[in-house]
Amino acid sequence: MPKIGVEQSLTQVQEALQERGYDVVQLKNENDAKGCDCCVVTGIDNNVMGISNAVTAGSVIEASGLSAEEVCQQVESRIQG
Structure with missing residues (x-):
């Protein structure tokens, strides 16, 4: 299963x-983002964490304004994409 x-x-x-x-x-x-297929961030401090840089080859999803269900749907579409 994807990480x-x-x-x-x-x-x-x-x-x-x-x-x-x-x-x-x-x-x-x-460093926690390394090896992840996808990362979910609030968008508030994603630059501070360095995830907006090339820390991970996976997609980065900004969760602000989205429900948990909507985030799951985005993760699934990007993993299967």
């Missing part, structure tokens, strides 16, 4: 992705 990095503050998103069987890791620093 998804999720910012610590996005607890509902983490739980929703885990329920769907994804391997979810918390993004505490930019």
Whole structure:
């Protein structure tokens, strides 16, 4: 199953992705994003974390304004894409 990095503050998103069987890791620093197929960030500090740089080859999803379900749908479309 794909590995998804999720910012610590996005607890509902983490739980929703885990329920769907994804391997979810918390993004505490930019090194946590390495090896992730996709990363979910709030958009507030994604530049501080370095995820907007080439830390990961996977997609970066900004979760601000989205429900956990909408984030899951975006993750699935980008992983399958």
